[in-house]
Amino acid sequence: RKEVEQDPGPFNVPEGATVAFNCTYSNSASQSFFWYRQDCRKEPKLLMSVYSSGNEDGRFTAQLNRASQYISLLIRDSKLSDSATYLCVVNERSQGNLIFGKGTKLSVKP
Amino acid sequence: DTGVSQNPRHKITKRGQNVTFRCDPISEHNRLYWYRQTLGQGPEFLTYFQNEAQLEKSRLLSDRFSAERPKGSFSTLEIQRTEQGDSAMYLCASSPYLNTEAFFGQGTRLTVV
Numbered sequence: 001r002k003e004v005e006q007d008p009g010p011f012n013v014p015e016g017a018t019v020a021f022n023c024t025y026s027n028s029a030s031q032s033f034f035w036y037r038q039d040c041r042k043e044p045k046l047l048m049s050v051y052s053s054g055n056e057d058g059r060f061t062a063q064l065n066r067a068s069q070y071i072s073l074l075i076r077d078s079k080l081s082d083s084a085t086y087l088c089v090v091n092e093r094s095q096g097n098l099i100f101g102k103g104t105k106l107s108v109k110p
Numbered sequence: 111d112t113g114v115s116q117n118p119r120h121k122i123t124k125r126g127q128n129v130t131f132r133c134d135p136i137s138e139h140n141r142l143y144w145y146r147q148t149l150g151q152g153p154e155f156l157t158y159f160q161n162e163a164q165l166e167k168s169r170l171l172s173d174r175f176s177a178e179r180p181k182g183s184f185s186t187l188e189i190q191r192t193e194q195g196d197s198a199m200y201l202c203a204s205s206p207y208l209n210t211e212a213f214f215g216q217g218t219r220l221t222v223v
Contacts, residue, residue, distance in 0.1 A: 004152075032209040043201060043214040044153065087152055091209050096141060096165055098203075098212055100152035 003027060006088050006101035014109055017078045021104045023071045023088030032091040033064055035073050037084045038103065044087055047073075078108045112136060114215035116202050122221045123192055130188045131218045135204030142185050143212055144177055145201040146170070153201055159185060192222045 006023045013019050025033075033050035048055065050062040050071055061074040071088055088101040115134040123129050135142045140161050145153035156175070157167045161182035174192075179185040189196055199219050203212035 008150075034211055043216050045214070046211045049211060096158045096160065096208060097143065097155040097168075099155065100145075102150075102152040 003099045004088055004090050004101040006086075006104045008102055008104060010105040010107055012107045012109060013078055015078055015080060017108075018074065018076050019078055019106060020075075021073045021086055021088075021106075023073075023101055025069050025071070025088075025090045025099075027090070027092055028066075028069060029092050030069075030090045033062075033071050034089040034091075034098075035060075035062060035071075036087040036089055036100075038087055039084050044100075047086070075106075078106075080108050080110065082106060083108045114202055114204055114213055116200075116215035116218050118218055119216060120219045120221075122223060125194060125222055126191055128188065128190045129192060129220065130186055131200055131202075131220075132184060132186050133202030133215060134184045135202070136206075136213055139204035139206050139213075140182065141205045141208070141212070142179055143203040143205075144185070144187050145203065147199045147201055147217075148197075156187075189220075192220075194222050196220060197222045 003026050035047040036044040037047045038044040048057050050064045054063045059076045063072045085103040085105045087103045090099045117132045143158040144156040147153045155168050157177050159179040174190045177187045199217045201217045203214045205212040
């Protein structure tokens with residue numbers, strides 16, 4: 001089983017739509033969780049950290065469900081500029097490496 | 111620019127040649143990571159350092175790959191006897207502490223011909 005799994009998409013949505021991505025992780029010892037955004041042929045950039053209580057940053061909302069070992073990202077009122085690949089990232093307390101999912105591709109159309 | 115810096119940005123090499131990439135992390139970040147990414151895949155972990163100590167290496171990292179961070183500042187990744195399968199984007203990232211987010215450089219795109 002892959003350590004971090006994401007639906008690869010692509011998700012094709014119209015502007016203004018709400019879209020949700022899910023991510024599951026296999027190691028229950030995982031402690032830190034992040035969503036990164038990656039534009040085509042660019043480096044990944046941090047979108048937001050994911051906290052146990054859930055957190056929101058403008059149009060973006062992240063949720064963590066430790067019991068089910070999944071993380072979600074909700075994007076409201078999608079913009080054309082949201083088109084990118086969204087990477088789910090997990091880190092264990094005892095280890096140093098960040099484990100990335102394969103990413104979910106989002107395409108927002110006019 | 112105080113972000114993570116990687117050099118070169120692009121490298122084309124013939125199969126069998128050795129290549130070396132450099133990464134300068136954000137100042138005072140003691141953790142430094144190397145990842146490899148191919149088209150359509152997420153970044154795959156290769157190795158990471160805490161200061162000058164290399165704490166973990168992926169099973170993906172064959173004996174042809176070696177990384178150093180001699181003074182706990184910049185790092186180098188060397189690939190010996192390159193193969194076509196080594197063609198990928200090599201990404202470096204740094205973070206200040208364990209369990210915090212990492213910041214990436216723009217990557218070095220390697221093409222082995």
